[in-house]
Amino acid sequence: MFSKQARFAVMSALFGEFEKIISKDGKANKLNSIANHDRVRLTHYLATEMNWTLDQLNIFVNCAQAGSFSAAARLLRCSQSKVSTAISDLETDLGVSLFSREAYKPVLTSAGDQLYKEAIKILDRCNTFQNNAALHATRQQISFVVALDEALPTDKCEQVFSEFAQAYPNARLSIKTGSLGDISHWIDQHEADVGLSFGLNILPPNIERRTISRFEQRLIICKDHPLTSCWDNINALKKYRQLVILDNMNYSSAEVISNNYWYVDNYYGISSFVSKGVGWAIVPEHIATLSEDVSAFHVEHLPVIKYVDITLLKNLDTQDSSITQWFFTMFSEVF
Template sequence: MQWTLEQLKAFVEAADSGSFSAAARKLGKAQSRVSTAIANLEIDLGFELFDRTAKRPVLTEEGKEMLIDAKAILQQCQRMNARAMAVTEGDPVAFTVAMDEAVPMQTFETLFESLAETFPDLKLTILNGSQDDIATWVKDERADIGFIFRVKPMKETLDWYDVTTINQVLIAAKDHPLAQIPHPREDDLVNYRQLAIVDSLGISRELPISPRYWYVDSYFYISNMVMRGVGWAFVPQHIAQMEWVEGSLKVLSTSELSSPPLLTLSAIKRKARGWDKVMQWIDSKLNTLFPEP
């Protein structure tokens, strides 16, 4: 078979517009050229695509089936052209974001939704990991940008900037003894087990208040254990407000405590990596989604 894209375009346009003459006007071609293209396509395929016995051409059953395939082929060609143009203009064809699992996911989902609309042909990969995982992925060019809760200096080959600060709240199970105290003090907290965050290498983001503490590398797992009454914890405010913990946890007053430590969300990239259109767009979008740190 020797069918061409020009023949497929003529076929699809004729089917969508309902006539060869309308298709010719839409394509900016002579009607005879459109009719010939469709006739040659039918010869190549070995069957008729249109029933021409009526005043207007009507798709045959075979034509209806082929129309689906023809549209899919033309759409794939459009995507290929868009990617080729992006490469020619220096735009990335693929982009990888690495981030801590505890980032404000609703905000990042908004970011990714807008990214999909702005760069429809971009191949995006999203990775989750610890600070060291993410820093290594960015350094080794497995990720283009990373989002971490920074707790120690970055590698010399990396640039970083703070995106925002995130409040933490004090949580306990609703039936935990601390939940019965209107304004817990540190003297109250030290009597019960604290669940404190630590990264996958065992590096803590905060010093425990209670001498009875467990280190856990996931805020989500910490929240699960708090719901079971294992202990109390400080977690990012947005995690305590998620639907899956609502009704099982109680956010406690911190009026009698030193302010819970703020978390600093930072973006990191390789120093040698330039600011292409996607990177610039993400940076600009983050400024609208997050308040200044």
Template sequence: MLDSLNLDQLRVFMAIVEQGSFSAAARHLRRAQSAVSNAIVNLEGALGVALFDRSGWKPELTEHGRALLADARAVLERVDQLKSRARGMTQGMETELSLVLDVMFPMQKLVDLAARFQRTFPGVVLRLCIDALGGVPQRVLLGECDLGVQGSLQEIDPELVGHRLPEIEMAPVAAPRHALSALDRITDDLLRGHTQIVLTDSSARTKGCTFAVFSENQTLTTDLGAKRALLHAGLGWGFMPRSFVEDDLGAGKLVELDLAACNAGIRSMPLFAVHRRNASLGPAGQWVLDTLLESMGGEIQQ
């Protein structure tokens, strides 16, 4: 009968595996060796299989023991997660945090942030959304996301609190075979005659707005990966976050264009961490905001 199985037996099982012997597990758990042995006998009885071969001087996992080890570890991890989430609830911890990031946000910083979040808040579900332009503040304003990092838009909605983050360096690029790639000091007149790949969005907040658009002919996309693929294919030129195309520039898959009139305002893109004024961030949300400000050197905008 599995009814007699309990978590303590599983923890003893894991301790023996990790410590290498019954006696070492007993010392680690601060129990009598007989209590450890009894726990395993009872566990084996509940499961109906032998977990250890005790014929040698050192206990060895049986075939069944090896097969059940991962399951035992998973059960204990889920129990620890359950306890962590319950403990967090009593302290006002969120059960879930939703974060929306502008598509231009550096991917490695996102990975680092998510990894640190998992280690710090193992009981909180992190939901990540990627959007562009006005889509980020719109999701936060509608309450779909607790916290956002918006790009391109300099103005912060009055209903949001904005925290300025370091700007993203942008590079005008095209495929090596593109007509503009061989030219120096490219003028605005020349740019107008070549298709520009432009990132856009579907939010009402940026309807009719364009950012750093020079060309009369444009191909619009809401996806940065699609924009990169179009640039690779030589179907136009466009501005890309330098961190996103560094490898392409190094490998010669894209080249940086020499724009004569490319001022500092379009060589970088502002980033702002935003959250609603009328909704306080929980401990996990505040940690994400503080981590963004600390790791990227940001400051409160308004």
């Protein structure tokens, strides 16, 4: 799956963390004996003297995720004996027992669990290495478009894009932001490759939706609004204007409680109106903290949806690329 050169490339970045885990086992003496040598010589040792391979790591990760050697063999489309041999050889090379065989199914040992996490990092680095090598080899400029709901937490989105800049330094990225409904429209019209949005109940049939997280909802009211003293009274809420989220297709998944309501197509607009005393609203928890002029309350007692989903969107008519898969994985991890 990966060449020795690819293995060598990632070892320099990861050997420190990996060494901490295996240094207590079979390779400790050799590693300690050269501990004072420079980084290049140690990296060379790790890449050339250690006999384990990236194929073995891949089998190890699949076994850990699938829960058994036979299930991993089915996923990898190989024989169970090949999987068992690969794990046995890897344990011998590392000097560590990765799985306990005492139970009906193999269970990761303490060391195996730690090494499993490191193995995932190594394989991810190798995939990134190969992707970037392919870009250089073909001299192609990869362009990718991500569409984001403008009300998503900025810090989480920035974290994903910072990681992308390191993983794909030669790719050209376009980031589009819009309000509720814009994201699914751009995906539907092939104007974006991946979308991240608050959950919508109605989507075009050609769009795949994957829920990756959820935010609690909050009731927000301006601090000097009369409702602050009776916010938990449903009849009182009905007397004052409610601000309700609405997408650009004139569809709302939010419950209307008040007899007097406005529709607004973005959460920032709703938060601004509430801070000025125009009305009250139900919003995701991170929106509820935007303004110091707003008080936020839990909604357990109210007949409303308690959570709002965060969903990843892509067009089913478009073939997945490695970058599409990368964004799906990273957004799922960060959110």
